Amino acid sequence: MAHQNGNGNGMHPQAMALPPAGFLKEERGRYGPIFPKTPACYGFTIIAKIKPGAEAQIRAHGKTLEDAVAASPDVLAPLQLHYLRWLLFDIKGDTYFMYQGIFDTDFDKYTEDAVALFSATGITTIFTKLEGFPEDWKTNAPAFVKFVRDHHHPSFLEYGEYPFVSAQEVKKALRMRQAFSEMLDESQ
Amino acid sequence: MTTASAPIGAETAGSATGQLDLDDLQHFLVTRTPALAARYEFLSFENADAGRRWLAGMIDKIGTVSSVGTASPDARWVTVALTHDGLRALGVDDAALATFPEEFRQGLAARAELLGITGRNQPEHWDAALAAPAFHAIVILFARDLAERQRCERTHAEYLARIGGVRLLGSLDLHALPPFGEPREHFGYLDRLTHPSIEGTNDPPTPGSPPAVKPGEFFLGYADESGETPALPQPEALTRNGSYLAYLRMQEHVGVFRDFLRTHGGPTSEEQELLAAKLMGRWRSGAPLVLRPDKDDPALGKDLSRTNDFNFAKMDPHGYGCPVGAHIRRMNPRDTGDNLNRHQIIRRGGTYGDPLPPDAPDDGMDRGIAAFMGCGSLIRQFEFVMSVWANNTSFKGQENSRDPIIGTQDGTLDMSIPKRPIRKRIPGIPSFTTIRGGAYLFLPGITGLRFLAGAAAPEPH
Numbered sequence: 001m002a003h004q005n006g007n008g009n010g011m012h013p014q015a016m017a018l019p020p021a022g023f024l025k026e027e028r029g030r031y032g033p034i035f036p037k038t039p040a041c042y043g044f045t046i047i048a049k050i051k052p053g054a055e056a057q058i059r060a061h062g063k064t065l066e067d068a069v070a071a072s073p074d075v076l077a078p079l080q081l082h083y084l085r086w087l088l089f090d091i092k093g094d095t096y097f098m099y100q101g102i103f104d105t106d107f108d109k110y111t112e113d114a115v116a117l118f119s120a121t122g123i124t125t126i127f128t129k130l131e132g133f134p135e136d137w138k139t140n141a142p143a144f145v146k147f148v149r150d151h152h153h154p155s156f157l158e159y160g161e162y163p164f165v166s167a168q169e170v171k172k173a174l175r176m177r178q179a180f181s182e183m184l185d186e187s188q
Numbered sequence: 189m190t191t192a193s194a195p196i197g198a199e200t201a202g203s204a205t206g207q208l209d210l211d212d213l214q215h216f217l218v219t220r221t222p223a224l225a226a227r228y229e230f231l232s233f234e235n236a237d238a239g240r241r242w243l244a245g246m247i248d249k250i251g252t253v254s255s256v257g258t259a260s261p262d263a264r265w266v267t268v269a270l271t272h273d274g275l276r277a278l279g280v281d282d283a284a285l286a287t288f289p290e291e292f293r294q295g296l297a298a299r300a301e302l303l304g305i306t307g308r309n310q311p312e313h314w315d316a317a318l319a320a321p322a323f324h325a326i327v328i329l330f331a332r333d334l335a336e337r338q339r340c341e342r343t344h345a346e347y348l349a350r351i352g353g354v355r356l357l358g359s360l361d362l363h364a365l366p367p368f369g370e371p372r373e374h375f376g377y378l379d380r381l382t383h384p385s386i387e388g389t390n391d392p393p394t395p396g397s398p399p400a401v402k403p404g405e406f407f408l409g410y411a412d413e414s415g416e417t418p419a420l421p422q423p424e425a426l427t428r429n430g431s432y433l434a435y436l437r438m439q440e441h442v443g444v445f446r447d448f449l450r451t452h453g454g455p456t457s458e459e460q461e462l463l464a465a466k467l468m469g470r471w472r473s474g475a476p477l478v479l480r481p482d483k484d485d486p487a488l489g490k491d492l493s494r495t496n497d498f499n500f501a502k503m504d505p506h507g508y509g510c511p512v513g514a515h516i517r518r519m520n521p522r523d524t525g526d527n528l529n530r531h532q533i534i535r536r537g538g539t540y541g542d543p544l545p546p547d548a549p550d551d552g553m554d555r556g557i558a559a560f561m562g563c564g565s566l567i568r569q570f571e572f573v574m575s576v577w578a579n580n581t582s583f584k585g586q587e588n589s590r591d592p593i594i595g596t597q598d599g600t601l602d603m604s605i606p607k608r609p610i611r612k613r614i615p616g617i618p619s620f621t622t623i624r625g626g627a628y629l630f631l632p633g634i635t636g637l638r639f640l641a642g643a644a645a646p647e648p649h
Contacts, residue, residue, distance in 0.1 A: 028302045030291070030571050078526035109576045112568045116527045119414070139418040141568060142290065168585050 010165040014039040015157060022154025029108025031145040035152075039160030041082060043102040048151045050095050054129035055088060058097060061126050062086065068121050075121055078113040080104040082167050086126075097130060104166045107148070115144055207410070208253070208388040208403055212429045212633040215256040216267040216328065217406055217534045217562040218389055220380075223265065223330035225337040226362040226538045228558065229344065231354055232322040236279045238353025239324065243268070243278070244641040245347065246327070252634060253389075263336045267328040268637065269433055269629035271295070274324030278640045280426065287421040288630075291567045292432060296626040303571055304579025304590070307598050308622055315437065315625035317358030326435070326629060328560070330538075334363065360437065360558055362538040370490065373539055374440040374555050375464070375593075375620070378474035381495050382520060384532040396497030398522075401529045405564050406431055412564060413529045426640065429633025434533075434570040437540075437558040437625040438594065443550020445620045452614050466605050467592045469516035476516070481509035499523040507606040513586045515593040518577045524584065531572045534562040556621065566628060592617055 016038045018024065027034045035042065050058060068075050076084075082102040089096055107114075118124045119138060127133050132150075134143035208218075215221075233239030249266045256265060270278070272293050276285060291299055297311035297319060305311075317323060327344065331337035348354055365372050371379045385393040385400040393400060404412030409428040411417045421427045453460035461484065465471040471480065474489025478498040488494055501523040504510055510517055521528065541555025563569035577583060578591040581601065589602050597619040605612040632640065 030299075030302060030567050030575060105582075109580065110526075112530055112572065113526045116414070116530060136419070138414050139412070139416045166585075 010162045010169070012163070013159070013161050014163040015159040018154060018156050018158070020154075020156070022152075029106065031108050031111055031142065032149060034106045034108050035154060037106070037164065038155070038158035039163030040155075040158040041102055041104055041160070041164065041166070042106050043100065043155075043158075044107060044148065044152045045155070046099040046148060046151045047096055047153055048130040048132070048147075050088070050097050051129050051131055055095050058088065058126050058129055061122065064122060064125075076117070078110060078117050080110070080167065097126065099126075104168070107145075111145055112141055115141055208386075208407065209429050209633070210253040211255075212635050213253045213407060214267055214631055214633065215251040215253050215265065216536060216560075216631060217431055218253045218386065218391075219251075219256045219265075221256065221262065221265045221330050223332060223538075224364045224368060225331045225334045227329045227331070227337050227341055228360045228362070229327045229329070230317045230323055230357045230359065231325045231327065232320075232357050233274070233277045233324045234353040234355065236277060238351065239274075239278045240641045241351050242348070242354045243325075243637060245351065247634060247637050247641060250634065250637070261332075263332045264340050265330040266340075267330075267631070268325060269328070269631040270325050270640070271323055271627060271629055273321050275426075275630065275640070277324045279642070280640070284422045284426075289421070289432075289565065289567065291571060292628050292630065296434060296628045299571065300626070303574040304596050305574070305623055305626075306596055308619070309596050311626075313624070315358060318435075318625040318627050320357065322355075323357055323627065326627075337361070360540055362540045362558060365539055365543050373557055374442050374541070374543060375445050376472045377464075377468055377470065378472065378489055381470070381474050381489075381492070382516075384534060394492045394496050395494065396499070398528055401532055405529070405532055405569070406534060406562060408564060413527075418564070423639070426632060426636045427630075428635065430636050431562050431564060431631045432566045432570075433629040433631050434561040434563075434566060435558070435625070435627045435629060436561070436623055437556065439554055439556040439622045439624050441550065441618075441620055441622070442544040442555065444618050448618060448620070466511055467514060467603065469510040469514035477510040477514075478504045479509075508608070511603070511605050512584050513589045513592065513604055515591055518583055518591045518595075519573065521577070521584070531569055531577075532563070533569050533573060536560045536562065554624075556624070558625075560629075562631065589617070592620070594621055 018036075018038070023033060023036050027036075035044070079101070080103045082104070085098075085100040087098050089098065115137065118127065124137065127137070133147055134140060137144045137147075231242075233242070246266070246268055250268055251262070251265050256262060272285065272288070272295060276282075285293065297314070300306070300309070300311050311319060329337065329340050329344075331340060345356075348356060365374065373379050382397065384405075385391050385397065386403055386406060387400045388403050402410065402412050404410035404417060408420055408430045409417065409424075449460040449463050453463035461471065465477055465484075470476050471484040471486075471489060473484050473486035474495055475485040476495060476498050478500065479485075480488065498504075499522050500510065500517060507514075507517070517524075525531075537557060537559025539556070540558055541553060544551060544553075544555070561570045561573075578595045581588055581590060583589070586604065587602070589604060590596060592603050597617050599616045599618060601617050603614045603617050605614070
């Protein structure tokens, strides 16, 4: 397929430098500006201070999510993710949570699905331990989005070894490899 | 759109049960009335007093869920909704208006671009009456027949003349297309085959349709599918039992559509019918391609007990029957969509303009659909459907395509039709439709309308 800003096959590495705002050209979505698709697809990096004493509960939730995905591998499918990275770190005695996600659709398109999914999987048990997270997040998507935007730190550089390729395409290629392998086996 | 068309089927929700305040809800989103004609009037209030007087005299004409169907027989059904400017014109203050959702306050014209409503669809080309800040209210009249519509039109004109201070900015007359009894839009597709079922009404889902959704998805003041009851905009006396409506008038270019079928479908009418079905996801009879991929089945199409009894993920995962980019698959992704119960809309409306006779060249006349999409949250329901489904060029792995029927097309996008051994790809899909007008409206309950009318005494009407 033709890849957005790509050269057509996703096999030529690309990098994209971005200005401080996080986008080259402002494009509005339903909930505000849309951050662009880069060679590393869509994504966000949320950094927020956690409430005092919440570290153990947040860390424990890593295991909860591991179990949820093991029990139901499609549980995070609506987010169209490639990767999630969650980590905790300290600055001057305060603990901060970083949520970095790489995915295949702009945040505006799945905001409500993310709210619903966060609720269903208990990801919000982490978010509700972050300072400033709106109490009425379940029924107030705009407030949820505002929190995410306020705590999002846009990249100034993104790189893709196989740029703009979606997770769906990667999985399709893996399935074709498997099918091809089976075809060769059947031909023996 | 698959359900927006043609005044209004014969089925009626009838008496409903549950916690819904059926005496207060306007009937519009709950009850389907057997109307064959309709008229929309777009009004402007010269001052608050005039608007309140007008409204006070209208309230007892407006059907509630309880009252509709009790007259014997009803011949006309009246609905009133207000724009954001209309609420202000009736005296709702800025502090209260600020509690309404931002998208409603901005209005559809200001949001059109981010919904993908661009190019010749954009608001600069819309009906002038709808674009004016002086557009305050809409009266939606559904009538059993043309004679009744004309009677109601005269009565309302006399009422406006008598009370003064309320101006008719514009109007739209609608009527069902023949043959009556089978609602069709101008391209010839059978319409109104799917609609959401609401908990608390006697309108169970048809086989294959999703379970009934919570009333809060459509009516303010009730629990929605999150399990919570969202905070009401203020004042509550105005907003409880209210809903939001998105109005769209969409011209249908029937000549362009028929030329496209002839050019790309193949030499036989059967091949052209198949292409029409691939665009929609249903044969023009309504029969779904998932169940009848090769041959039409009109009896199935209109049989509500069977016509929705299918899914996509298990029965047609690659779209060999119904293409992934087809209209019905974008508007209702069924088991391939996430949180569908949070993105439902109730469609009401009808067709306007005379049908283009078969085999006639396009006559340039304006004909199409003018419909209202009702919901509890414009941004999560109507705007989601428009931006994430209809106008998303990469919907579910599609490449460079939008909804072929209602999406914004400028000749640069494609339609991909999965087919063995390789798919058929039609480049340069033309605009079969053009959006000619639109607005966001608030549809209050009866208590809300009384609140707006304030102390104004009803005029004889």
